[in-house]
Amino acid sequence: MKKPGCRALAAAAAAGVFLTGCTDMGWLPPNLNGAYGDTVDELYYKIMVVVAVTFFLTEGLLIYSIVRFRAASGRRAIYSHGSKKTELLWSIVPGFILLWLALVQKDAWFHIKSEFPKESEAVAVQVMPEQFAWNFRYPGADGAFGTEDDLLELNNLHVPVGKNVVTRMSSKDVIHSFFIPLLRVKQDVLPGMMTRAWFRADKIAVWNLKTHKIEYLTLADFDARKVAFPASTDRAGFVGPRYGVRNAATGVFIPNDQPGGKRKNGARDIDYEPPRDKEGGTAVGKKIPIAHRGKIEDRPWEEAEYVHHPLDLACAELCGLQHYRMRGMVWVEPEYLFRNWLEERERSRAQYLEEYGESPFLAAPKWQKVWDGIHAEYNGAFR
Amino acid sequence: MSAYEHAEHIHAPPTTFFYKYVWSTDHKVIAKQYLFTAFFFLALGGLLAMVIRWQLAYPFEPLPLIGSLLKNTFVFDSAGSVRPEGFNQLVTMHGTIMIFFVIIPILVGAFGNFLIPLHVGARDVAFPILNALSYWLFLPAGVILFASFFVHEGPAAAGWTAYPPLSDLGPAATPGSGTGQVLWLVAIFLLGFSSILGGLNFLTTIIKMRAPGLTWSRLPLVTWAQFVTAIFQTLATPVLASATVMLLSDKLLGTSLFLPAGIHLTGDEPVAATGGGHPLLWQHIFWFYSHPAVYILILPGMGIASDLIATFARKPIFGYTAMVTSLVGIMGLGFIVWGHHMFMSGMSPAVGMAFMTSTMLIALPSGVKVFNWLGTLWNSSIRFTVPMLHALSFVALFIIGGLSGIYMAATPVDIFIHDTYYIVAHFHYVVFGGTLFAVFGGLTFWFPKMFGREMNRKWGFVHWLLTFVGFNAAFFPMHFLGEAGHMRRISTPTEYDFLGHLQPMNEWISWSAFLLGAAQLIFLVNFFGSMGKGRKSEANPWKSNTLEWSTASPVPFHNFDRIPTVYRGPYEYSSSAADGRGDWAPQDAPPDGRGHPAAH
Ligand SMILES: [Cu+2]
Ligand SMILES: [Cu+2]
Numbered sequence: 013m014k015k016p017g018c019r020a021l022a023a024a025a026a027a028g029v030f031l032t033g034c035t036d037m038g039w040l041p042p043n044l045n046g047a048y049g050d051t052v053d054e055l056y057y058k059i060m061v062v063v064a065v066t067f068f069l070t071e072g073l074l075i076y077s078i079v080r081f082r083a084a085s086g087r088r089a090i091y092s093h094g095s096k097k098t099e100l101l102w103s104i105v106p107g108f109i110l111l112w113l114a115l116v117q118k119d120a121w122f123h124i125k126s127e128f129p130k131e132s133e134a135v136a137v138q139v140m141p142e143q144f145a146w147n148f149r150y151p152g153a154d155g156a157f158g159t160e161d162d163l164l165e166l167n168n169l170h171v172p173v174g175k176n177v178v179t180r181m182s183s184k185d186v187i188h189s190f191f192i193p194l195l196r197v198k199q200d201v202l203p204g205m206m207t208r209a210w211f212r213a214d215k216i217a218v219w220n221l222k223t224h225k226i227e228y229l230t231l232a233d234f235d236a237r238k239v240a241f242p243a244s245t246d247r248a249g250f251v252g253p254r255y256g257v258r259n260a261a262t263g264v265f266i267p268n269d270q271p272g273g274k275r276k277n278g279a280r281d282i283d284y285e286p287p288r289d290k291e292g293g294t295a296v297g298k299k300i301p302i303a304h305r306g307k308i309e310d311r312p313w314e315e316a317e318y319v320h321h322p323l324d325l326a327c328a329e330l331c332g333l334q335h336y337r338m339r340g341m342v343w344v345e346p347e348y349l350f351r352n353w354l355e356e357r358e359r360s361r362a363q364y365l366e367e368y369g370e371s372p373f374l375a376a377p378k379w380q381k382v383w384d385g386i387h388a389e390y391n392g393a394f395r
Numbered sequence: 396m397s398a399y400e401h402a403e404h405i406h407a408p409p410t411t412f413f414y415k416y417v418w419s420t421d422h423k424v425i426a427k428q429y430l431f432t433a434f435f436f437l438a439l440g441g442l443l444a445m446v447i448r449w450q451l452a453y454p455f456e457p458l459p460l461i462g463s464l465l466k467n468t469f470v471f472d473s474a475g476s477v478r479p480e481g482f483n484q485l486v487t488m489h490g491t492i493m494i495f496f497v498i499i500p501i502l503v504g505a506f507g508n509f510l511i512p513l514h515v516g517a518r519d520v521a522f523p524i525l526n527a528l529s530y531w532l533f534l535p536a537g538v539i540l541f542a543s544f545f546v547h548e549g550p551a552a553a554g555w556t557a558y559p560p561l562s563d564l565g566p567a568a569t570p571g572s573g574t575g576q577v578l579w580l581v582a583i584f585l586l587g588f589s590s591i592l593g594g595l596n597f598l599t600t601i602i603k604m605r606a607p608g609l610t611w612s613r614l615p616l617v618t619w620a621q622f623v624t625a626i627f628q629t630l631a632t633p634v635l636a637s638a639t640v641m642l643l644s645d646k647l648l649g650t651s652l653f654l655p656a657g658i659h660l661t662g663d664e665p666v667a668a669t670g671g672g673h674p675l676l677w678q679h680i681f682w683f684y685s686h687p688a689v690y691i692l693i694l695p696g697m698g699i700a701s702d703l704i705a706t707f708a709r710k711p712i713f714g715y716t717a718m719v720t721s722l723v724g725i726m727g728l729g730f731i732v733w734g735h736h737m738f739m740s741g742m743s744p745a746v747g748m749a750f751m752t753s754t755m756l757i758a759l760p761s762g763v764k765v766f767n768w769l770g771t772l773w774n775s776s777i778r779f780t781v782p783m784l785h786a787l788s789f790v791a792l793f794i795i796g797g798l799s800g801i802y803m804a805a806t807p808v809d810i811f812i813h814d815t816y817y818i819v820a821h822f823h824y825v826v827f828g829g830t831l832f833a834v835f836g837g838l839t840f841w842f843p844k845m846f847g848r849e850m851n852r853k854w855g856f857v858h859w860l861l862t863f864v865g866f867n868a869a870f871f872p873m874h875f876l877g878e879a880g881h882m883r884r885i886s887t888p889t890e891y892d893f894l895g896h897l898q899p900m901n902e903w904i905s906w907s908a909f910l911l912g913a914a915q916l917i918f919l920v921n922f923f924g925s926m927g928k929g930r931k932s933e934a935n936p937w938k939s940n941t942l943e944w945s946t947a948s949p950v951p952f953h954n955f956d957r958i959p960t961v962y963r964g965p966y967e968y969s970s971s972a973a974d975g976r977g978d979w980a981p982q983d984a985p986p987d988g989r990g991h992p993a994a995h
Contacts, residue, residue: 039878040811041893048807056808063798070765070794077772078787081708082779088978089969090774094714094767102766103717107759113805114755118748120807125744142659143568184659186561186568187674189739189814193880193893198810200740202674203560204655207741226892253892278454278889279898324891328739328814328882330554332561332569333480336885 042228044323044344045195046214047176051120052196058116062109128210131394134176137169138390141201142184144334146325150354151394158384158391163357169325170343171213172350173231178210182390189328192342198328206390213344218318219284224258226282226321231346239303240284240316241349253321255280284319303349320345405518408952418531420523422508423950425530427845429504432537433497434919439541440492445912446470447485450477452905454887469544480570482886483552487571488544490555491579494692495586496537498826501834502695503593503628504533507621509845511597513943513950514618516606516959516983521599529593536585543578551579554884556685559653559677563645567660577646580639587636594628597621606942606983608961613982615941615965616718620698623722627687627694627729635684638677645672653677678740682733690729692826694722696789696833697764702965703786703836704771706939707778709978711966713770714763721760721767728757738806739813747806754804761797765790776969776978780937781855785836788863792828796821799874814884817877823870835859835918842922843936847949848929851921858917865911869904876900938979941965945983959983 040056043049081089138149138157148169152161157180171177181190181201190209191198194217199209215228218239229237256267257274258281265283266273274280287300299310303320325340345353384391409415419425449458455476457463462475470481477485508526512519520526543550552571553562557579566573601622605614614622644650649668656670705712712718734742734750768790777783799821802808812818835858842850879897881888888894888901935944946955960983967980 039875041880052807052811055805056802056811059802059805059808063801067794067798070769071791073769074772074787074791074794077769077775078777081772081775081777083709083776087776089708089710089776091711091968091970092713092774093711094717094770098770099714099717099763099767103759103763106762107756110755110758110801111752113801114752117751117805117807121748121751122744124807124810125747186564187558191814191880191882193811196811198739198813202741203658204673205675205741275898276453276456277898277902278887279895280889281895282892321892324893326882326891329558330483330486330561330884332483332552335483336479336887337890339890 041193042215043194043196044213044215044217044228045197045211046174047210047212048120048124049196049211051123055117055120059113062113066106128178128208129176131178134178134210135171136178136180136394137171139169139179139181139190139201140184141181141188141190141327141331141338143186143332144327144338146338146340147184150357156391156393163354163361165357167340168322168343169340170345170350170353172347173216173234173344174212174214175347176210176212178208180206180208180390182206186331187329188331188338191326191328192323193326194323195342200329213323213342216344216346217321217323219253219282219321220318221284221316224263224281224283227318229318234303234346235305237304237317238311238315239318239320240300240313241303241320241345253282253284253319255282257281258283286313303346306346306348308349308352320349405953418527420519420527421952422512422520422523422526423845425526426505426507426509428530429500429508429533432534433500433505436492436496436500436537437915438919440489440497441912441915443485443489443492445909446477447482447489448905448908450482450485450886451888452902454889469549477886479886480552481549483554483569483884484550484571484575486884487551487554487557487579488540491540491551491583493826494555494688495583496540498692498830498834499590499688500533502830503590503597503621503624503691504530506617506695506699506834506837506841507593507597507624509841510943511600511618511621512604513844513946513954514615514941515601515604516609516942516955516961517600517604518954518958520596521604522596525592525596529589529596532585532589532592536582536589539578539585540582543575543582546574546578548573548575550575552576556681557642557677558681559642559645559674560658563642563653564658564660564666565646567666577643580643580646584636584639584643587632587639590628590632591636594625594632597625598629601625606959606961609982610961612715612719613961613964615698616701616712616715616722617695617698619719619722620694620701623726624691624694626726627691631684631687631730634680635688638680638684641680642677675737675740675742678737679733682736683730686733686736687729689822689825690725693793693829694725696830697722697793699833699837699840700768700786700789700793701764702941703782703840704768704790705966705968706840706937707780707783707786708772708775709778709968710771710775711964711968711970712767713773714767715964715966717763718767721763724760725757728753728760732757735804735809738809744806751804751806755801758797758801758804761793765794765797780839781850781852781859782836782840782937784856784859784863785832785839788859789829789832789836792824792832792866795871796824796826796829799824811880812877814882815877816873816881816883819883820870820873820877823873828866828870832862835862838922840937841943842925842929843932843948844943844950846926846929847932847947848925849932849936850925850929854917854921858914858921861914861917862911865907865914868907869911872900872904876904935981938977940967940979940981942982945981960985962986 043053136151140147146167148165150163151157152163154161183201183203187200187202189200195211195213197209197211199207201207215230216234218227218229220227254267256265258265287298300313301308302311302316322341322343325342327338457475462471465471466475467473470477470484472478548566548570550571552569561568562572562576641652645652651669651672653674653676654669654672658666658669660666701712732754735754738747802812839850839855876897881894881897932948934948942959963982965982969978
């Protein structure tokens with residue numbers, strides 16, 4: 013290869029890496045997984061460097077050749093069958109690079125997919141997807157699944173911030189895939205066998221009521237703010253998130269179900285509605301529970317700076333009719349809010365038991381059979 | 396001269412319409428039968444893609460024109476919008492049609508059939524009747540698949556990969572999992588047989604019927620690629636065929652080969668007749684075929700690109716031996732990488748590690764091929780004909796498709812991008828950017844040989860330009876969608892907070908896809924118009940070396956008046972063997988320079 017060509021190619025490669033960096037970095041969604049999220053993203057970028065260099069070298073060479081060696085009158089191609097030395101070089105070097113790429117994945121791969129934290133030291137959850145919903149089951153006080161004090165929850169997965177979460181997963185019907193993009197978690201969930209996943213969310217998603225944007229706060233930042241959180245069973249609260257169209261200039265929000273509340277391309281904005289009273293009117297000045305400095309206090313809605321916002325949980329495996337909207341919500345929250353939520357669920361269960369004489373869990377023995385009748389490893393004590 | 400030639404006898408060409416065009420055993424007619432059938436399915440699969448893109452740009456909005464005509468039929472609801480299950484059927488049928496009824500039939504059925512006997516210097520394939528039978532198994536397969544659009548609840552909706560239990564449990568699991576899925580399985584089963592018979596035929600032809608002097612190292616790379624593809628077809632397709640029989644048995648005979656115990660659908664009681672089976676079994680069997688199938692989809696394209704690049708660069712292929720070795724390397728490794736489709740499936744991580752390593756390594760032979768194409772262009776003298784523009788586009792786009800594959804091979808990275816638009820971008824860069832560009836290159840290149848006429852070059856150029864621009868505008872942004880986590884096979888991303896901001900990009904992609912689709916009409920008009928009205932072509936319009944260019948255009952019924960004797964490799968351009976009349980040296984021109992048949 014001639015020298016000017018060489019220099020041009022090196023420049024093309026360098027410019028390429030730079031350009032790739034500029035255009036590409038922004039697309040990955042935020043990464044909240046403190047356990048291994050950064051490792052996944054770093055490996056992604058490691059490959060990107062190799063790919064970008066290769067891409068700009070080969071495409072650069074291609075374009076250079078097309079321009080430089082276009083047919084001109086009287087010029088003949090130089091007859092040659094190739095060069096063994098060159099071929100050897102460009103077989104062995106990429107070979108080693110590819111092997112190296114495979115090897116650098118190894119530790120992360122086993123760390124993520126087989127080195128699960130002990131369930132007794134983490135938050136353990138059973139996940140059972142069905143067409144088209146996510147069922148979650150917490151083990152309750154006894155630390156074992158499939159017992160009477162288990163807690164059931166539909167579509168809402170609550171996890172404490174900064175703590176490892178381990179899931180035992182099995183499907184009720186077809187294959188689904190447990191995908192939390194912002195936590196870099198994906199694992200297929202099959203009927204008839206158990207798969208597991210784990211992660212640790214180190215940041216909390218919140219909705220900024222002033223800027224109308226989602227933000228991700230550390231626990232310390234969260235504690236310093238006043239954050240309202242959605243209504244659960246026995247507390248009055250606000251409604252949301254709701255979807256519609258926000259006028260960028262005026263800030264006016266029109267919900268989905270009203271005229272002008274839908275865009276033709278389906279893109280939608282998010283909003284949180286102030287709490288409403290029983291008649292449906294806005295209860296301005298009404299006190300709602302707000303999290304602040306590690307405590308839950310009743311304060312007027314107007315004081316809230318943020319609203320607690322869920323992460324998307326999606327199903328990544330084609331699973332039928334409503335696959336596209338098999339959305340779950342992952343609530344990352346401070347430990348005390350997580351405990352508070354568990355207690356609330358416990359209270360509502362006790363209330364149900366009192367009213368109907370049986371726990372909501374045992375009220376559906378057939379449903380229990382679904383959870384417990386499949387395979388032994390799915391239930392039982394912490395491992 | 397040789398004993399071989401004495402044994403050869405020429406049949407009289409058939410005279411009746413039936414034997415000439417319907418039950419023909421002539422490899423050239425069969426090639427065209429495959430080609431025209433595949434054109435029909437290309438149009439159909441392309442239309443499905445347009446509807447998919449409409450839905451993704453404007454979710455659940457009525458489709459203009461077509462939607463109002465097809466209200467309450469096929470995939471549309473009473474307003475003429477795509478139904479949610481309709482979307483699943485669209486992606487399922489688009490994938491199935493494009494892979495099984497467009498790309499494979501064109502590459503193997505059309506190009507394989509047309510070129511192999513010509514390239515080895517034979518009068519037909521080894522088993523002409525078997526060859527006709529292959530097509531007549533393929534056509535009913537296509538008819539059956541097409542018919543599934545018209546059955547109750549419509550065609551299959553479980554993806555082209557048809558994962559059980561979704562594909563197994565019948566209509567209770569999803570509309571389309573009943574009759575539609577059964578027809579899908581029957582069609583794939585028939586197609587599999589067609590493919591196996593075709594593969595055996597081609598293997599025998601290439602091994603046994605090469606003309607005198609045509610050693611393995613003088614075989615054109617396009618035929619080498621067909622040879623390796625035929626091995627894949629013969630060894631891998633039976634596995635797919637048995638998988639379809641197993642799934643049919645689950646669906647029709649009440650077995651539960653893919654169904655574990657305790658599956659619950661809507662009712663409180665578990666689904667009867669389950670137990671003992673395993674859904675991962677299907678995935679292993681399916682991908683054991685379907686990863687090699689990915690190479691069936693690309694290797695012949697690589698072969699076509701090699702031939703075109705050598706011809707129009709007027710230079711021998713750089714490293715012919717390495718090109719062949721890498722084909723064989725791809726074949727060897729191609730059988731042990733299937734698990735890279737299953738990294739997230741629940742398969743053991745240790746097994747995943749092994750599949751990751753083999754998958755990384757299979758990038759090497761593909762890389763070597765790219766380097767050798769670039770080496771061929773170096774110091775060459777490039778003619779920018781329409782076929783060459785397609786071949787150069789093939790290289791440029793295959794590089795992108797190959798490189799994006801590395802991300803998916805890396806297991807931890809795959810955790811995030813698995814089943815997102817990243818994979819959609821990747822395989823469209825390989826199968827459209829790669830293979831379809833090679834197909835367009837090959838069709839415009841061999842068109843004179845097939846029909847005795849030339850295609851219009853100006854419109855050929857316009858088609859290439861619009862396709863190249865439209866393709867990249869449509870598919871490159873899909874990398875960004877994938878990087879953002881946009882799941883594939885969802886009918887709209889607008890249900891999710893983390894995907895909402897991507898909707899304008901979905902619109903952009905759709906409009907680019909509409910441009911890309913419209914550009915293909917230019918090709919069809921040019922193709923069929925030139926068949927009747929194109930300029931009459933000489934025997935060797937491109938000044939090419941391989942044997943098909945030594946016989947008349949269009950190729951006569953018996954291919955060669957005399958079975959040619961081969962004196963040199965296929966790519967002796969600009970060599971001293973060229974006798975001074977030009978820069979090419981036909982494979983069958985005697986070395987003393989007396990004859991230069993192509994120049995007649
Ligand atoms: Cu699902
Ligand atoms: Cu594969």
